[in-house]
Amino acid sequence: MNVSVGNxxxxxxxxxxxxxxxxxxxxxxxxxxxxxxxxxLVLLLPVVGLIIWFFAGPRGGKV
Incomplete structure (x- = not known):
């Protein structure tokens, strides 16, 4: 696989x-x-913000 394709x-x-x-x-x-x-946070730090949100952020709660 080409590196640019993987990235x-x-x-x-x-x-x-x-x-x-x-x-x-x-x-x-x-x-x-x-x-x-x-x-x-998620927009400014796409990877780190996503990880932080995954562990500590709010989840969809509407039923």
């Missing part, structure tokens, strides 16, 4: 996971301020 695929996977995290953040029961902070 492009990894970037696409990170993008998809970040979008998934943002959707879950927006659908969560957290306050608006908390949602904004989490979304900004």
């Amino acid at each position: 492009g695929f990894l970037g696409l996977v990170i993008l998809i996971l970040d979008i998934w995290a943002i959707i879950n953040i927006v659908q969560s029961n957290a306050s608006t301020g908390a949602k904004v902070l989490w979304v900004v």
Whole structure:
């Protein structure tokens, strides 16, 4: 596999996971301020923000 193809695929996977995290953040029961902070964290630090959100962030809670 070409290195640039592998890097492009990894970037696409990170993008998809970040979008998934943002959707879950927006659908969560957290306050608006908390949602904004989490979304900004995920956008500014795509990999680290995603990891932090996965372990400590709000999840979609609407039924």
